[in-house]
Amino acid sequence: MTAFEHPRFTRRTALQAGAIGLLGLGTNHLAPLRAAAARPLPTDVSASPTPTSVIYVFLSGGLAQHESFDPKPDAPEEFRGEFAPIATRSSGLQISEHLPRLAACSERWSVIRSLTHPSNDHSQGHMIMLSGRREIPVGFDPNAPKPSDWPSIAAVAASQVRPRNNLPPAAVLPEKLIHRTGRVIPGQFAGQMGDSRDPWFIGASPYNSQTYGAFPTHGFHHERGLENPAELVFQAPQLALPEGLSRARVLDRLSLLSLIDGQRATLERLASTVTFDRHREQAISLLASPAVRAALDVTRADDALQERYGRNSFGWSLLMARRLVEAGVPLVQVNLGNNETWDTHQAAFPNLKNFLLPPLDQGLTALFDDLQSAGLFDSTLIVVAGEFGRTPRISKIAGAKLAGRDHWGAVQSVLVAGGGTRGGAVIGSSDRIGAFPAADPQSPENLAATIYDHLGIPATAAWHDALDRPHHVYYGDPIRALWA
Numbered sequence: 001m002t003a004f005e006h007p008r009f010t011r012r013t014a015l016q017a018g019a020i021g022l023l024g025l026g027t028n029h030l031a032p033l034r035a036a037a038a039r040p041l042p043t044d045v046s047a048s049p050t051p052t053s054v055i056y057v058f059l060s061g062g063l064a065q066h067e068s069f070d071p072k073p074d075a076p077e078e079f080r081g082e083f084a085p086i087a088t089r090s091s092g093l094q095i096s097e098h099l100p101r102l103a104a105c106s107e108r109w110s111v112i113r114s115l116t117h118p119s120n121d122h123s124q125g126h127m128i129m130l131s132g133r134r135e136i137p138v139g140f141d142p143n144a145p146k147p148s149d150w151p152s153i154a155a156v157a158a159s160q161v162r163p164r165n166n167l168p169p170a171a172v173l174p175e176k177l178i179h180r181t182g183r184v185i186p187g188q189f190a191g192q193m194g195d196s197r198d199p200w201f202i203g204a205s206p207y208n209s210q211t212y213g214a215f216p217t218h219g220f221h222h223e224r225g226l227e228n229p230a231e232l233v234f235q236a237p238q239l240a241l242p243e244g245l246s247r248a249r250v251l252d253r254l255s256l257l258s259l260i261d262g263q264r265a266t267l268e269r270l271a272s273t274v275t276f277d278r279h280r281e282q283a284i285s286l287l288a289s290p291a292v293r294a295a296l297d298v299t300r301a302d303d304a305l306q307e308r309y310g311r312n313s314f315g316w317s318l319l320m321a322r323r324l325v326e327a328g329v330p331l332v333q334v335n336l337g338n339n340e341t342w343d344t345h346q347a348a349f350p351n352l353k354n355f356l357l358p359p360l361d362q363g364l365t366a367l368f369d370d371l372q373s374a375g376l377f378d379s380t381l382i383v384v385a386g387e388f389g390r391t392p393r394i395s396k397i398a399g400a401k402l403a404g405r406d407h408w409g410a411v412q413s414v415l416v417a418g419g420g421t422r423g424g425a426v427i428g429s430s431d432r433i434g435a436f437p438a439a440d441p442q443s444p445e446n447l448a449a450t451i452y453d454h455l456g457i458p459a460t461a462a463w464h465d466a467l468d469r470p471h472h473v474y475y476g477d478p479i480r481a482l483w484a
Contacts (some may be wrong), residue, residue: 024277051164052419053325054451055327056153056333057318057364058130059386060177060185061122061342062412064402064405065434066390067352069095069111069413072434079392082349090424098357101365102187102415107424108368108377109417114428114437117388117444120338120407125387126177127187128409130154130333133475137191138243143183149191152464153448154471157331158353158464161455164328167292171324172333174204174234174317180339182208188333194466199331202296203304204320205234205313212341213351214314214359222346223400226355234313236296236320293325309366314359318367325380326369330455336360342386349403355434381419381448381454388412392435408437414447419454421482445476453478 062082066072070093071085085094086104095111096104102109119125123142128134131150139148151159158170177185190197211219212225219228247359298319300304309315314336321332337356346352364384371377389403389412397404411430417423428440452461452473462470 010229011335034259039249042216048375050455051330052454053329053332053341053376054157054419054454055318055321055325055378055380055382056331056451057382057384058335059335059342059384060126060335061340061344062125062386062388062407063342064344064348064352064390065113065411065413065430066392066405067096067348069358069415070430070434071096072114072392072432074170075392075433078394081170081394083353086334088424093424093426096357098353099361101361105365105368109382109415109423110237110421110425110427112414112416112427112442112447112479112482113411113430114386114440115412115414115442115444115447116437117409119409120388122185122387122407124345125407126185128386128444129387129447130197131191132451141186144257145184145186145189147191147194149186149189150191151191152188152199152333153451154188154196154304154331154333155190155193156463157455157457158199159193159197160452160461160473161330167328168200168479169329170199170331170333171202171329173202173320173324174313175207175335175338176201176203177335179208180208180210189245192465192471193463199333200329201461202237202320204236204296204317207231207338210340212339213337213355214310214312217310217312217358218314222299222344222350222351222357222399225347225350234299236293236298236315243386243417266380271408291327295327296320298323305370308362308369310359310362312353312359314363314365318363320371322370322374322376323365326374331451335401336363343407344390345406346400348390348394348401350402364415364417371418377418378420379418381421381451382415382417384417384449385417386412387446389434392433408435414442416450416479416482424482425482427479427481442479443476445474446479447476449474449476450482 042372066081067083074083084097086103087094088103093106097361117128117430119128125134127136130151130152133150137149139146154170154172161169163169177188179185189249209232211221211229211232213220215232216228219232221227258334298316301319317334317336317426323333326334368377371380388407390410391408394403395406428442429438431438457473459474461473463473464470
């Protein structure tokens with residue numbers, strides 16, 4: 001090939017080189033690319049003072065508090081359910097018998113048993129718990145996100161924390177929350193901040209599947225039970241350069257322009273050069289960093305590590321989150337379960353026992369161990385919540401063979417671990433049937449404030465909209481009892 005010839009690439013190859021659509025480079029960007037090649041990203045963030053991070057594990061559909069972290073063995077039969085409680089390593093703290101690994105390491109985590117908000121609707125619950133605001137925004141549409149929605153916690157945090165290693169400050173994985181009907185669930189986007197400030201969505205899991213849970217080992221259908229279709233595949237997004245183009249070759253040839261200039265349109269809507277450059281630098285880092293590519297390629301991780309987490313979408317997602325935190329992403333939201341997987345209206349007890357609680361139990365405890373081994377547990381706050389809890393009374397929906405529980409915003413249990421929290425504690429309580437807070441009620445605003453506070457965001461912080469109007473970050477107070 002002469003100096004004046006350009007390599008030919010298919011449109012698919014060009015899009016792969018563009019990775020996640022962030023690139024939009026011209027001749028003025030070649031110098032930064034070459035500088036990036038000469039200045040590789042650090043792969044060991046533990047070598048410098050450890051920054052704080054958050055992993056927000058979101059259980060879309062609503063975790064049943066009775067069957068997880070707030071059992072009611074003394075309640076009447078129609079409330080207590082089928083599961084027995086088991087003791088943990090923490091005095092007086094009992095949880096479900098189907099969470100034995102978490103019971104064995106209870107000194108590492110605490111539970112909030114009194115988080116409450118007023119909505120029993122899935123979409124409103126997502127908006128509330130993903131934004132940290134109980135008030136529903138004006139014009140809210142339960143079937144689609146709108147520009148008038150509150151920004152998500154991930155989007156707000158990304159606007160306030162300093163990017164590390166030129167990586168996006170907030171990531172959401174392994175998929176956007178999209179119901180099998182095609183309904184895109186609101187609450188997970190930037191909303192009033194503008195869609196250019198959406199968090200980084202990492203697509204590693206298929207949308208709109210009719211199957212639920214932690215495929216391929218624990219995939220199921222709420223009515224039919226075990227179900228793991230062959231087409232369900234968990235895979236890391238492709239960030240590699242096209243075949244035959246080494247990183248050095250790409251950086252040295254002006255043919256890079258013809259390969260990726262088509263991506264410019266994606267960024268033209270960004271208002272400022274500062275924002276453009278920030279996305280450009282992040283895109284360069286994503287392409288150039290072996291650490292980032294390794295963080296996402298979890299299905300090729302060491303076999304023993306995969307076995308510890310579980311070779312399923314829950315385990316792989318949590319492993320990816322842990323690696324992204326180590327690579328330098330301050331906030332990672334992990335959506336464990338598509339299609340509102342935890343919405344256990346029917347066959348709740350066999351489905352929780354066989355398909356949902358075991359991979360959650362295994363994945364979370366592996367995450368704790370892995371963060372501890374890497375020296376990141378004390379700096380990483382892990383929060384596990386859904387959009388609401390489940391009704392205290394067991395019921396059966398029309399046509400269902402087996403019973404379950406309905407939606408219930410009045411109380412839910414939230415697990416909190418790491419981040420310097422004391423572990424083994426119970427914050428608040430629910431009443432004797434698990435229906436309402438009985439002591440120390442906590443709000444989604446307080447939970448969001450706890451996340452922001454751990455990330456070092458000051459209480460006076462504000463984000464600004466397109467008209468430069470300031471908006472509060474905090475609408476509640478951090479839950480200090482977690483550290484007391």
